Amino acid sequence: MGKPTGFMDYKREKGKEEAPLKRIKNWGEYASKLTDEALQTQGARCMDCGxxxxxxxxxxxxxxxxxPINNLIPEWNDLVYKGxxxxxxxxxxxxxxxxxxTGRVCPAPCEGSCTLAISDPAVSIKNIERTIIDKGFENGWVVPRIPNExxxxxxxxIGSGPAGLASADxxxxxGHSVTVYERADRAGGLLTYGIPNMKxxxxxxxxRIQLLEQExxxxxxxxxxGKDISAQQLKDQFDAIILCIGAQKQRELHMEGSTSNGVHLAMDYLTTxxxxxxxxxxxxxxxxxxKGKDVIVIGGGDTGADCVATAIRQKCxxxxxxxxxxxxPASRTEDNLWPTDPTIYKLEYAYEEAEAKYGKDPREYLIQTTKMVGDEKGNLKELHTIQMEKILGEDGYHFFREVPGTEKIWPAQFVFVAIGFEGPELSLPSQFGVNIVNKKISASTKDYATNIEGIFTAGDARKGQSLIVWAMKEGQEVAKKVDAYVSKKPVIS
Incomplete structure (x- = not known):
């Protein structure tokens, strides 16, 4: 640790962001880097814990x-501090x-587990990480690594999202010859089409894709x-196959009026x-x-927030x-103790933008949609809701109960359903004959192998909907197992 008192001497400095009312006029990234000097100071805050x-x-x-990928955070924090x-x-x-x-879109659970975060703001790990790699590209330090043999x-x-790309790398x-199959017209999976450009x-x-191609x-x-090439053809051509197809089957709402024109799944909106x-x-x-429409997003997660930010840029x-x-809550509760990632109230980028433009946080809590109503042409015109209350039952479990008299009608011409993902689309796994358990491709972290010889799986398809960094970890781990499967002398340790 370069400066033992750094965590006491310096305060956390947030990365710079373009002002909300300015950034909603474009689709560029809203977050930018701190100066080298500022980040060296932030690196000095790392306590290099035992x-x-x-x-x-x-x-x-x-x-x-x-x-999840076990970044050597204290080591590179100290190196940044030293320049x-x-x-x-x-x-x-x-x-x-x-x-x-990860330096751009990971929610940074590392910061939630920072020892400094027990009593003070965490070290700015994510901002430091992003700047390290950006400087690497800017200075020509990141170059193709061509295997010698x-x-x-x-x-x-199959699949070029975070898990597929990590395992491919x-x-x-x-030294193995790797072919990545992607049904979309661009590689990257959710990195390309699931995460908005401004993030x-x-x-x-x-x-990065170009770099991997050069390698x-x-x-x-x-x-x-199954359409352009069969599963059997892949089995015949390759020594092993990894299914990294994500958890792309979105949960749908089935209620009165949910088939009205204007009701869309969130990922369809973001992707198009x-x-x-x-x-x-x-x-x-x-x-x-x-543009010019009343928009309602159903679902309180990150995908829903991205829909909010997208609609704002379209001038809804x-x-x-x-x-x-x-x-x-504003701070950790007793069942959300350090070192787990803090589940607390935050004004994320989309909500900050909505507040700046419309004067209030766009989130409504404890609310249940009861029906959607279309006009005579089948176009959505309004949503009906009722407020809920969360009750602790005698059995110790919580349940939700409607609050009489809280019914409300909301104008809406568009609804985006962002209530999560059920698991992978099953048409592809069925072609390989792999087992599906709890709507996921069945494979353990012991070997990431499916029930079919030579077929492996990783990422959200195996684990379920999770963080990008967990998908990358799974990609790294399945690569070890596949390397061992095809090699007499495995290389990946």
Whole structure:
């Protein structure tokens, strides 16, 4: 630790962000870096704990604690403090395949597990991480790593999201020949089409894909397994196959009026918006346009927040986000103790923008939609709701109860349903004959192997909907198992 008293001498400094009313006029990233000097000061706040909880990467009662990919955070914090940026990049790259992604869109459970966060604001780990990798690209330190030898083994990976890309990177560096199949027209999975441009500009994703191609990975786009190429053909051509298809089956709302024109699944909205932006800067009109309309987002998570931010940029008339749970507390509760990630009230980017434009936080809590109503042409015109209360039952479990007299009618021409994901779409797994348990592809963390010889799986398809950084961890782990499966002398440790 370069400065033993740094955590007492310096306060946490938040990364710079473009002002809400200015950034909603464009689709660029709203967050930017601090200066090198400011980040060196932030690195000095790291306590270099005897037990660095920030990089332990475990789950406690379903909540993430620390960094799932076990980043060596105190080490590169200290190197940044000392101005040794290239060495910091080397340390960061030892554990993290794609710091430019996690440094932008990871919710940073490492900061929630920072020892300093017990009593003070955590070290600015995420901002430091992003700056390390950005400086690496800017200074030419990130260059293609071409494997010296090839093993002759061929691996197919279906899906180019975080899990697929991480496993591809690891296996390619081990000398295996890797082919990644993606049904979309661009690689990246949810990194490309699931996360809006203002959080992760697609040039950042494309830059990494190009680097992976230069290193020898083959990307086959616009290719759907079972339609353009059969599962049997892949089995015949490859020594092992990894299914990294994510958990893309969205949960739907089934109620009166839910088939009205204007009711859409959230990811359909986000995907078409991003694709149109990338293809034509919206000139093609192939997206859902909420300009001048009343928008309601059902679902209180990050996907819902991204819908709010997207509608604001489209100049919607109004936007509201419904959540079934109470407003989160301002500080940790007794069942959300350190070192788990704090589940507390935050004014995320989308809500800050809505508050700046419309004068209030767009979130409504403890609210239940009872029906949707369309006009004579079948176009959505309003939503009916009732308030709920959360009750602790005699059995010790909570349940929700309607509050009589709280019925309300909301004008709405668009509704975006963002209530989570059920699991992977089952058409592809069925072609390989792999077992599905609890709507996920069945495989344990012991070997990531399915019931079919040579077929492996990782990421949200196996684990269920989770964080990008968990998907990357699963990609790293499945690569080890596949390397061991195809090799007499495994390389990945």
């Amino acid at each position: 037990t660095p909880f920030c990089h332990m990467g475990i789950e406690i009662r379903g909540a993430t604690a620390g960094c 040794k940026w290239q060495e910091a990049l080397e340390r960061l790259s030892m554990t993290n395949n794609f710091p430019e992604f 090839r093993t002759g083994k061929k691996i197919a990976i 690891e296996l390619n560096q081990a 992760l500009e697609k040039e950042v994703v494309e830059r 020898g990975i083959d990307f086959v786009l616009n290719t759907e397994i 918006t991003t694709k149109s932006l990338l293809d034509s800067n919206f000139a093609d009109g192939q997206y859902i346009d909420t 008339k109004s936007v509201v986000q419904f959540g079934k749970h109470p407003q989160l």
